[in-house]
Amino acid sequence: SQTIHQWPATLVQPVGSPLSLECTVEGTSNPNLYWYRQAAGRGLQLLFYSVGIGQISSEVPQNLSASRPQDRQFILSSKKLLLSDSGFYLCACYPGLAGGTQFFGPGTRLTVL
Amino acid sequence: AQSVAQPEDQVNVAEGNPLTVKCTYSVSGNPYLFWYVQYPNRGLQFLLKYITGDNLVKGSYGFEAEFNKSQTSFHLKKPSALVSDSALYFCAVRYRSYNTDKLIFGTGTRLQVFP
Numbered sequence: 001s002q003t004i005h006q007w008p009a010t011l012v013q014p015v016g017s018p019l020s021l022e023c024t025v026e027g028t029s030n031p032n033l034y035w036y037r038q039a040a041g042r043g044l045q046l047l048f049y050s051v052g053i054g055q056i057s058s059e060v061p062q063n064l065s066a067s068r069p070q071d072r073q074f075i076l077s078s079k080k081l082l083l084s085d086s087g088f089y090l091c092a093c094y095p096g097l098a099g100g101t102q103f104f105g106p107g108t109r110l111t112v113l
Numbered sequence: 114a115q116s117v118a119q120p121e122d123q124v125n126v127a128e129g130n131p132l133t134v135k136c137t138y139s140v141s142g143n144p145y146l147f148w149y150v151q152y153p154n155r156g157l158q159f160l161l162k163y164i165t166g167d168n169l170v171k172g173s174y175g176f177e178a179e180f181n182k183s184q185t186s187f188h189l190k191k192p193s194a195l196v197s198d199s200a201l202y203f204c205a206v207r208y209r210s211y212n213t214d215k216l217i218f219g220t221g222t223r224l225q226v227f228p
Contacts, residue, residue, distance in 0.1 A: 106156045
């Protein structure tokens with residue numbers, strides 16, 4: 001079965017600083033990968049998804065970007081953080097044989113001050 | 114367009130009582146439906162899913178969900194609630210197109226089980 005790692009677990013950054021969050025997956029190959037943001041412990045907002053290396057789809061225009069340099073690595077970045085970027089960032093994986101079931105990582109708590 | 118609605122922001126239930134968390138959906142074609150649970154500061158955990166077959170789906174931790182096509186609902190249920198069931202619950206529906214395969218989530222329902 002797959003395991004999803006995210007780091008860092010928590011991050012406090014000043015406004016205007018850059019961001020890099022990393023997600024890596026073990027136990028599966030060629031998965032679909034997803035970045036979500038959750039604000040205030042409620043709804044999930046899908047930010048980006050990827051069906052393969054170098055293939056990124058953006059769901060909403062915003063201050064963030066994503067990259068997939070390797071099959072099981074998914075990176076969320078920003079050049080300059082905004083206060084509104086604060087939230088809980090979740091990486092998810094769909095291994096392709098689970099009827100659409102996504103499996104989630106432990107998340108990264110980002111606070112922008 | 115595919116969508117999911119969770120009409121209750123919060124559900125309160127006494128320990129030992131049955132619980133229901135509601136979900137309705139709107140999809141074109143046959144739905145793939147999911148329930149996830151999230152504990153504080155944790156990622157989402159998969160509980161159960163409906164793809165086809167028996168309308169009553171059994172999942173983890175004693176939870177089950179009933180698919181009702183005529184009412185376009187997929188309510189989550191448990192016969193006897195535990196305090197440890199207190200968490201945030203999400204319903205989701207799968208959306209697929211030519212180059213897209215994603216889940217559309219509801220806004221979440223907070224379940225509070227009182228001792």
